[in-house]
Amino acid sequence: MASTETKPKADDLAGLEAGLDALDAVPTHRTPLREVLVKKALPPLLAVALVLLVWQILVSLKVTDETKLPALSAVWHSLSDMWLKGTLLEVIWTSVSRGLLGFLLALAIGTPLGLLVARVKFVRAAIGPILQGLQSLPSVAWVPPAVLWFGLNDAMMFTVILLGAVPSIANGLVSGIDQIPPLFLRAGRTLGATGLHGARHIVMPAALPGYIAGLKQGWAFSWRSLMAAEIIASSPDLGLGLGQLLENGRNNIDLPGVFLAIILILVVGIAIDLLIFSPLERHVLRNRGLLVKS
DSSP states (O other): OHHHHHHHHHHHHHHHHHHHHHOOOOOOOOOOOHHHHIIIIIHHHHHHHHEEEEEEEEHHHSSSSTTTTTOOHOOOOHHHHHHTTOHHHHHHHHHHHHHHHHHHHHHHHHHHHHHHHHHHHHHHHHHHHHHHHHHHSSSGGHHHEEEEEEESSHHHHHHHHHHHHHHHHHHHHHHHHSSSSSHHHHHHHTTTHHHHHIIIIIHHHHHHHHHHHHHHHHHHHHHHHHHHHHHOOOOGGOOOOOHHHHHHHHHHTTTHHHHHHHHHHHHHHHHHHIIIHHHHHHHHHHTSSSOOOO
């Protein structure tokens, strides 16, 4: 009798374990490319098309004067003119190369700084409030002192980018480390993962979601800081970037050129996020079982 009761209990336990395993198992198959395009690319394209339609209606019905809102054809003419002259890609690359290099420098500085602030109490008490204050300071405020320190050159540009992006990256890492369960850290120390070894194998992987959020914000601050520097500081030695293109349009009272520069700045910022940071974020979430489909 006991053996017949034991067998059903064992079967029930096995079934329960199988059910729990099924709940823990997260599908890792990738969504077909067509479905990705429909779900992720189509909605923003429709939104852009709607904005352009409203824009054209306002111009066609003369709701606003063309000195305040240029026609789409005028903006397109400015774009095609730059393309035919061969200056469009050069202007974009001037700003993108500066922005990415400045961001990488900020990454190299902000990551160890964030680790230091998060793990050393004295450093956190001394530098933590300063990082928070620097993050809230408008990037444009650093342009005048940077010009006085370094003059009109790339060093000035990178200084403004670093002062805008480093606090965001460091604070993002600090926030990610603060959210690590203490059990993880104790387990790591028990296994001998201390110091740099623990930071590499325990702290950084556990803090990765918050760290990536800080990187995304750091890139946004890098791009904004660079545009502010390019708009205010102009020199033939600096070349023509998107910010200077925007300022030239204002100086020449070229409204289509101004709107073209704004659109290009927006497109580049969105493209960098979609091509680099969003896939990285989805990869991390998928590996942690927090994202079923890509």
